[in-house]
Amino acid sequence: MREVPAMSTVFDAMRAASRHDQTPSWDIRADRLRRLKRLVRDNHEAIAAAISADFTNRPRQETALLEVFPSLAGIDDALRHGKRWMRVRRVKTGLWFLPAKSRLMPQPLGVVGIVVPWNYPLYLAIGPLAGALVAGNRAMIKLSEFTPRFSELFAKLVQTTFAPDEVTVVNGDAQVAAAFSALPFDHLLFTGSTNVGHHVMKAAAANLTPVTLELGGKSPAIIGPGADFERAVERILVGKLLNAGQTCIAPDYVLVPADQQERFVEAARRCVARLYPDIARNPDFTSIISPRHFARLAEMVEAAARSGAHVVPLTDATPDAAARRLPPVLLTDVPVDTQAMQEEIFGPILPVVTYRNIDDAIGFVNARPRPLALYVFDKNGDVVDHVMRQTVAGGVTVNDTLFHIAQDNLPFGGVGPSGMGAYHGQAGFETFSKIKPVFYQAGLNGAGLLKAPYGKRFERMVKMLMG
Template sequence: MRCVWADALMLGRGGFFSVVVYDDFHRREVGDDELQSVPAENYPMSVAQLPIFPPASLTPQLAADIQRVFAAQQYTALALRSSSVEQRIAKLKRLRAVLMEHRDAVVEAAAKDFKRPAVEVDFTELMPVIMDISDYCKRLNKWLKPRRVRPSMMMLGTRAWVRYEPRGRCLIIAPWNYPVTLTLGPLIPAIASGNTVMIKTSEIAPNLSTVLVKIIRQVFDETEVAVFEGDATVAQALLELPFDHCFFTGAPSIGKVVMTAAAKHLTSVTLELGGKSPVVVDRSADIELAAKTIAWGKFINAGQTCIAPDHIYVHSSIKDQFVQRVSAHLTEWYGEGMAAKGAELSRVINVRHSQRVASLIDDAKERGARVIYGGAVDIDAHFVSPTLLDNIPDDARIMHEEIFGPLLPIISFETVDEVIWRINAAPKPLALYIWSKDNASADSIIARTSAGGTCVNHIAAHFLHHNLPFGGVNNSGIGSYHGEWGIRAFSHERAIVKTQVLTASLFFPPYKPRVRKILGWMLKHL
């Protein structure tokens, strides 16, 4: 039997996706026709269930528009290099005002796309953007101010500084799970840094995409910020252009595609990816606080959050109590099983993702896992109830694939060393969460692991803390943004040296005997 398994979902040529597979250990790309002709049993469930998507949305007119706007932005980018801080702040304030004018439209669109509660929309989509804009307006002058540096001994008699200059024409490819926050979030530092931007919104959340287009076009001319809708063929057309920087938020598999495309033009990238963010709950943890906060952080937006807890390692001595408290909070907030359909609980984004999430439950159960809470599914309604699982074998798909849904595996442990080994055996996560009253234990876990960010006794707080960089590491991302790190992401740090006295002339030929004595003294005292 042939050995065939999926490596990554790729931006396809003729449809929405094509699939890269290994066939007898040879890597190749499989198109729609071949995917339909190969028996499903030769593929793992996640690939066999992939639907064939509708035709590409990149029309000849749209392709021409992309080329036209990209060319026009070249001239705007040059002009924006000399734009003042005050001019950039005025644009951000205008963006804030227009966003607030569309507050009700954003809430309505999120309800259509996700059935997301209005409070969650305000808190997760609007609040981070408004906070970000306010922060940039207050501190942009400081962040863009040239930074003086002290001269080294070799550079005595010089003045040196770092100047933050715009990268130029930037591309932002936005995801579907938090379309407002994760589109405008990177747009804010891009504008604050003086760049032009072309944005690709996600067609998977069509109603929020439509509102975003209205907001952006009301604030900006397309020669400064242009926004495009459509499927992956539109993103592919954009990626073929020689941008000065590319900012992508999405899955690691697609991040590799973006990075490969950027490499053709040596375009710098910021990749905000995902992964499996673990939670460690040790025996000293405040069980009630941990259970309540983890339940909130996991199941908000139906678990479709890049930094949501993916799975939990809980000490065996407190596992039963912890599970009982998580279950109690879920029942109080949403109701259990099908009863949660009537609660203020976001839906899985569409049928395809609902099938994917449901298949993770089925696969885990077939391999011996137990559903200890929830497990109700209504594919047509895009509904999967908050679900807790235990007794999960290591070979279950749910332990290897990013869940991105309302499923929470719970794994008991005896020693912290065991947990640290498991964390380090997996790709580096976007977030690592630690629940402990023992500071030494928490510090030890941090020192012996790696993650994009870490919260101790909280969930997702590092995303909202705008005085911290937000980003991943290796498989979970490259680069970071938020606050001053957003300026660094969308700026080139230009080194400038200015001199009045050319001390280096001492070392010009013809070399005199005293030169070696000077060098010897310098080598001794540097």
């Protein structure tokens, strides 16, 4: 726990610096963003190698696509639009208060805390950090102990890129994470499991620290009756098997028409054979992050089988605990009270649920906690619109998976048990800012009429105001 006092000292220095320069200029913010961009761009190969080593194997191509590219795109978006976002905004003033003026003044909150998970350690650090910096804040980042090589490298890169009172990385175990969450940040963003999110929110509540919680849950994919079936299966499998399913917005289960289950199984087998031939030795297939996570997923499959579900392997490969490679499987006829249907899976296991009509599928989704993501496949716009209007989810991609997270003009966040608050693009700027309302009274105004002692003139004025 030696890191905890140092952590408090760094926080105090950051808070003092933020109070000294309460609203940094655009030039200062842009300089910080450009330095962050150079950090990612100039070190992406070393970062990919460190992440791969932490996973035992994760292809550098996945890190480039899923972490480096969106990180750089998010920074570029902030550089392109940040100066406009930070301008004071004119808003209308109530008729009775003219010629006074009303304005909205964006200001930095101060010191932002960012808790980063292990599954996408670069992107889920850089995305919130870019939002915090473009809004003019200082930031402290707590990285996961499950990615020690990346965490050590990133801490060194940040140390050589930023002053300690601009951006600082904290590494350590769960005790350090708990102490980090208990610091009196001006805003705290946590990405991780719903279970840990409860503890983070409780710690933040002691300081009345506002929180953004990016959690998870069971994100459904609905194959509608009018879907391009083969393409839908492929896009669901692609979204599911990137990073071996260790993605918070991966399709967690799929809803298919009752007469299409076997067709889905056969199409899924063909798809996996195309995507990952010889999957046991294919370097494009990511390993499970740790022995504990591998054991949890293996037990989830076994528990489903014991409960009466059918386990449908999608390849001939067998699980390899030493390399932590878990070949993808489908689960059919899964009882709804099994672990696989109750918990977020976070691995290459995909339950298949059948439905009779689209309203049954919608009812199945709505009977469960609101998900972080929802995917619907159908060529009929009326069907898609019906699903959109009758379900609530953190975000949606139609006729594909995952891509809504990469749109900087779309806020990213959960709803209910899958999270609260949002960021990305201008939404991130707003999250990490106080949009301060300011009323400028005019020199010539009627406010002097609205005061005690109350008499007939006051009564007439109030009657006019009330219409």
